[in-house]
Amino acid sequence: MPGGARQAGRSVTSRVLAVLGAFDAEHPRLTLTEIARRSGMALSTVHRLVGELEAWQALTRAPDGRFHVGLRLWELGQLAPGPLQQVARPWLQELFGSTGENVHLAVRDGFEVLYVDKVHGRRAVPIVSRVGGRLPMHPTGVGKALLAFEPDRVVASYLSRPLERPTPHTITEPGRLARELRQVRERGYAVTHEEMTLGSCSAAAPVLVDGRPVAAVGIVVSSRRAREMQRLVEPILVVAGHISDAYRTALAAPQPPQ
Amino acid sequence: MPGGARQAGRSVTSRVLAVLGAFDAEHPRLTLTEIARRSGMALSTVHRLVGELEAWQALTRAPDGRFHVGLRLWELGQLAPGPLQQVARPWLQELFGSTGENVHLAVRDGFEVLYVDKVHGRRAVPIVSRVGGRLPMHPTGVGKALLAFEPDRVVASYLSRPLERPTPHTITEPGRLARELRQVRERGYAVTHEEMTLGSCSAAAPVLVDGRPVAAVGIVVSSRRAREMQRLVEPILVVAGHISDAYRTALAAPQPPQ
DNA sequence: GCGTTCACTTCCGCTCAGCGGAAGTGAACG
DNA sequence: CGTTCACTTCCGCTGAGCGGAAGTGAACGC
Numbered sequence: 415m416p417g418g419a420r421q422a423g424r425s426v427t428s429r430v431l432a433v434l435g436a437f438d439a440e441h442p443r444l445t446l447t448e449i450a451r452r453s454g455m456a457l458s459t460v461h462r463l464v465g466e467l468e469a470w471q472a473l474t475r476a477p478d479g480r481f482h483v484g485l486r487l488w489e490l491g492q493l494a495p496g497p498l499q500q501v502a503r504p505w506l507q508e509l510f511g512s513t514g515e516n517v518h519l520a521v522r523d524g525f526e527v528l529y530v531d532k533v534h535g536r537r538a539v540p541i542v543s544r545v546g547g548r549l550p551m552h553p554t555g556v557g558k559a560l561l562a563f564e565p566d567r568v569v570a571s572y573l574s575r576p577l578e579r580p581t582p583h584t585i586t587e588p589g590r591l592a593r594e595l596r597q598v599r600e601r602g603y604a605v606t607h608e609e610m611t612l613g614s615c616s617a618a619a620p621v622l623v624d625g626r627p628v629a630a631v632g633i634v635v636s637s638r639r640a641r642e643m644q645r646l647v648e649p650i651l652v653v654a655g656h657i658s659d660a661y662r663t664a665l666a667a668p669q670p671p672q
Numbered sequence: 673m674p675g676g677a678r679q680a681g682r683s684v685t686s687r688v689l690a691v692l693g694a695f696d697a698e699h700p701r702l703t704l705t706e707i708a709r710r711s712g713m714a715l716s717t718v719h720r721l722v723g724e725l726e727a728w729q730a731l732t733r734a735p736d737g738r739f740h741v742g743l744r745l746w747e748l749g750q751l752a753p754g755p756l757q758q759v760a761r762p763w764l765q766e767l768f769g770s771t772g773e774n775v776h777l778a779v780r781d782g783f784e785v786l787y788v789d790k791v792h793g794r795r796a797v798p799i800v801s802r803v804g805g806r807l808p809m810h811p812t813g814v815g816k817a818l819l820a821f822e823p824d825r826v827v828a829s830y831l832s833r834p835l836e837r838p839t840p841h842t843i844t845e846p847g848r849l850a851r852e853l854r855q856v857r858e859r860g861y862a863v864t865h866e867e868m869t870l871g872s873c874s875a876a877a878p879v880l881v882d883g884r885p886v887a888a889v890g891i892v893v894s895s896r897r898a899r900e901m902q903r904l905v906e907p908i909l910v911v912a913g914h915i916s917d918a919y920r921t922a923l924a925a926p927q928p929p930q
Numbered sequence: 931g932c933g934t935t936c937a938c939t940t941c942c943g944c945t946c947a948g949c950g951g952a953a954g955t956g957a958a959c960g
Numbered sequence: 961c962g963t964t965c966a967c968t969t970c971c972g973c974t975g976a977g978c979g980g981a982a983g984t985g986a987a988c989g990c
Contacts, residue, residue: 528747717979
């Protein structure tokens with residue numbers, strides 16, 4: 415019965431997006447059959463959609479036959495973050511230069527941190543953040559720094575959900591985490607001790623604009639060097655303050671005409 | 673006549689992509705009506721498509737009612753460039769650190785350079801490249817560095833097309849440009865003198881893998897400081913060589929299992 | 931307060947673009 | 961040579977999609 419068994423009520427747009435959604439950090443390269451399986455669609459449907467996406471360069475087919483996200487989407491994505499990354503980058507560079515440590519910048523998206531930039535050198539580091547990647551808030555320095563300065567209802571909402579436990583050191587009891595967040599707020603910066611990854615500690619400070627946390631700057635170091643963390647706090651705070659100023663200025667600037 | 677006047681032979685996928693294609697660096701924020709106009713579709717069609725794209729966070733609606741590219745596309749885009757940016761970034765940092773100049777990395781895409789990374793400080797510089805942006809090859813340092821090492825048929829093809837002339841100094845005569853590219857190839861690096869932007873000069877070197885130019889590293893300085901360019905060439909060449917090695921190593925590494 | 935303009939937002943009859951099972955193709959393997 | 965795998969192509973059927981038209985809400989000027 416050709417033409418039968420149509421999946422009810424599903425738009426083409428949602429299907430196109432499901433194809434794109436099949437790709438993630440764990441699955442950056444996929445065969446047609448894998449895309450079909452991951453998106454839950456018939457192979458021939460996927461074949462049609464992927465053909466058009468490839469023509470537009472949203473997806474690119476490598477010589478081995480696998481598809482990956484194409485440059486066109488990367489270009490388009492560069493329009494997304496607004497001025498934050500641009501204004502923060504030079505300060506991240508300075509923090510990298512003055513501390514010698516790898517530096518990252520994250521924002522809150524829902525109940526996760528989303529890493530929007532990273533300045534790193536050639537030294538191997540125990541850093542699990544990936545630009546464009548997401549991690550939970552409560553075990554990460556930047557996550558704590560962001561969460562601590564959110565309104566109480568956001569914090570309460572976050573604490574009302576089950577908290578995952580990446581390591582045995584992760585703080586998952588709501589009461590204890592709430593106390594931790596209050597301390598972060600009082601101090602102005604956050605630290606973690608093997609809460610996200612065994613062998614890693616971090617320090618982070620929020621980028622505040624009008625008292626609201628719009629981003630956080632963080633540094634991750636190996637636990638073997640945990641005692642060095644205290645010297646990192648001040649430079650992090652200084653840079654976070656500079657980014658706040660620069661971002662506030664950028665937000666207040668007149669929008670480009672169009 | 674409801675249901676009439678359907679635009680013939682146009683797929684939904686192509687329409688979705690046309691909506692996304694309406695956004696560019698000059699038009700990063702658009703109203704629904706502007707998207708409709710730029711994509712050449714009826715307002716109600718665009719309304720439907722944009723609704724779904726917004727739900728998926730491919731587009732985000734700002735408080736002023738305008739749409740911009742959403743974080744989800746930015747995240748997806750981070751999967752695109754492969755290892756090049758990752759392996760190059762630390763070396764770009766070093767070049768920035770050792771020269772004090774802003775540094776960018778570009779690849780060839782068709783007959784344009786596409787900027788894939790940039791390391792910049794707080795000093796204002798006459799640099800027109802934007803990460804995710806495109807420029808013509810012949811008036812840019814990185815463009816020349818890339819083009820000079822392409823096979824002859826690519827060079828011939830590039831030279832057979834009309835060459836734009838951003839400044840009076842731009843080399844647009846095919847013969848003259850061909851000679852310039854031969855010199856670039858012999859020297860191993862490229863320079864420009866106010867060919868892309870009045871007031872700006874650049875130096876750039878290709879990142880070669882198996883003799884093929886996979887990227888180029890460049891620095892742009894103000895023409896007032898053009899005499900300093902000669903001191904920049906050696907560090908650029910060194911870094912380009914390091915990136916070549918690192919990228920070759922990354923390409924040769926076993927692919928992550930999936 | 932009223933009329934006008936602008937930017938959507940909703941509605942719905944009509945139809946063709948899209949679906950997906952089935953058949954076909956090509957490459958690799960034993 | 962047969963089997964398996966990963967597509968690629970085909971085509972009858974139908975409901976998702978189209979877009980003009982109508983409706984809504986906000987802003988503005990008189």
